Amino acid sequence: MSLKQSLHTLVVSTKGRGFTDATGELQRWLSQVGANEGLLTVFIRHTSASLIVQENADPSVRSDLERVFAKLAPDGDPMFEHDAEGPDDMPAHVRSALTQTQLSIPVRAGKAQLGTWQALYVWEHRHSPHRRELALHYLGT
Amino acid sequence: MSLKQSLHTLVVSTKGRGFTDATGELQRWLSQVGANEGLLTVFIRHTSASLIVQENADPSVRSDLERVFAKLAPDGDPMFEHDAEGPDDMPAHVRSALTQTQLSIPVRAGKAQLGTWQALYVWEHRHSPHRRELALHYLGT
Amino acid sequence: MSLKQSLHTLVVSTKGRGFTDATGELQRWLSQVGANEGLLTVFIRHTSASLIVQENADPSVRSDLERVFAKLAPDGDPMFEHDAEGPDDMPAHVRSALTQTQLSIPVRAGKAQLGTWQALYVWEHRHSPHRRELALHYLGT
Numbered sequence: 259m260s261l262k263q264s265l266h267t268l269v270v271s272t273k274g275r276g277f278t279d280a281t282g283e284l285q286r287w288l289s290q291v292g293a294n295e296g297l298l299t300v301f302i303r304h305t306s307a308s309l310i311v312q313e314n315a316d317p318s319v320r321s322d323l324e325r326v327f328a329k330l331a332p333d334g335d336p337m338f339e340h341d342a343e344g345p346d347d348m349p350a351h352v353r354s355a356l357t358q359t360q361l362s363i364p365v366r367a368g369k370a371q372l373g374t375w376q377a378l379y380v381w382e383h384r385h386s387p388h389r390r391e392l393a394l395h396y397l398g399t
Numbered sequence: 400m401s402l403k404q405s406l407h408t409l410v411v412s413t414k415g416r417g418f419t420d421a422t423g424e425l426q427r428w429l430s431q432v433g434a435n436e437g438l439l440t441v442f443i444r445h446t447s448a449s450l451i452v453q454e455n456a457d458p459s460v461r462s463d464l465e466r467v468f469a470k471l472a473p474d475g476d477p478m479f480e481h482d483a484e485g486p487d488d489m490p491a492h493v494r495s496a497l498t499q500t501q502l503s504i505p506v507r508a509g510k511a512q513l514g515t516w517q518a519l520y521v522w523e524h525r526h527s528p529h530r531r532e533l534a535l536h537y538l539g540t
Numbered sequence: 541m542s543l544k545q546s547l548h549t550l551v552v553s554t555k556g557r558g559f560t561d562a563t564g565e566l567q568r569w570l571s572q573v574g575a576n577e578g579l580l581t582v583f584i585r586h587t588s589a590s591l592i593v594q595e596n597a598d599p600s601v602r603s604d605l606e607r608v609f610a611k612l613a614p615d616g617d618p619m620f621e622h623d624a625e626g627p628d629d630m631p632a633h634v635r636s637a638l639t640q641t642q643l644s645i646p647v648r649a650g651k652a653q654l655g656t657w658q659a660l661y662v663w664e665h666r667h668s669p670h671r672r673e674l675a676l677h678y679l680g681t
Contacts, residue, residue, distance in 0.1 A: 262543075361501055371442065372444065516587060
């Protein structure tokens with residue numbers, strides 16, 4: 259079967275710092291474009307929110323991750339010079355640097371090949387809600 | 400030459416915490432599917448093991464990385480709530496968050512274009528051996 | 541329109557530890573190969589320099605990132621065994637492990653779909669200038 263590609267911008271509304279599961283919306287888009295076998299790429303167009311594949315079962319994994327990253331880059335840390343948008347500005351950039359801006363996932367039989375316990379999350383690093391754009395690309399049959 | 404794609408699931412058996420070099424098996428798969436020029440994508444279907452491209456020469460690079468990550472996310476750290484599978488459960492998720500779930504590598508003349516000193520490792524973060532699934536995708540001539 | 545691919549090796553000269561904005565050169569290559577809609581993949585063939593998408597506006601974001609990573613992996617830290625190339629040898633590998641070796645960006649109307657405030661940087665982790673090779677792949681129309 260000949261290869262085709264599709265592109266789209268998916269907007270995800272976050273509720274402030276924390277994880278928004280985008281797996282369902284990504285899967286819906288794959289269905290809309292008639293994906294069968296191929297590769298899905300997700301790119302977040304921001305540097306104060308990022309992407310992460312993590313466990314979708316016990317929510318304490320996510321709260322523990324929040325705690326670890328809050329320790330790695332504490333809000334309002336006096337070591338940060340960049341605080342134009344407040345005490346969570348630079349910590350958001352550090353969290354973004356340490357996680358993912360882009361993820362690609364193979365697709366088979368129309369389904370992104372995430373493992374049983376995996377979900378793809380948009381991780382908002384700012385405290386206020388934001389509208390985050392994901393640039394999507396699909397290539398395959 | 401017209402483009403084609405191939406998909407596969409590669410199983411890597413790990414011996415517990417540490418690095419398993421997957422470069423040879425990935426290269427063998429590229430040969431099997433007759434890859435010439437294109438893009439290889441590797442996606443690990445787990446959140447307590449991850450992917451990393453690192454130096455393939457001096458093994459002390461890997462032991463130093465183990466030491467750094469053991470300090471970033473110590474086993475049994477009382478700050479972790481999630482310990483259903485033991486003291487190495489949540490540290491494994493943190494190590495996965497800080498490294499890679501997916502990597503794509505350009506392919507030329509049938510060879511993944513890793514640098515001279517690079518290998519692609521599966522980094523097992525749990526202490527016990529595991530069977531880890533890598534979803535592979537190749538696109539090219 | 542039928543799909544095509546292009547591959548290239550882009551050499552970036554760094555001035556020692558710090559960020560080199562590669563966005564312009566990547567965009568020039570996309571123009572040269574006549575990219576319209578597709579996916580650009582960038583892979584760095586080194587383990588002591590890495591890739592990162594970060595804010596392109598206030599330079600204090602980059603100096604703060606330098607400070608955070610210098611703290612995460614201090615030059616000459618006695619915990620490191622691997623120091624064959626000097627006190628910045630192992631810290632460079634740690635910084636590479638914590639950031640990106642590869643990034644893929646969707647392309648529309650010939651432009652990499654970075655957000656308004658995003659640039660793609662080569663982050664040199666060694667103190668001396670280096671010649672860094674980026675393996676590029678473009679797939680699309």
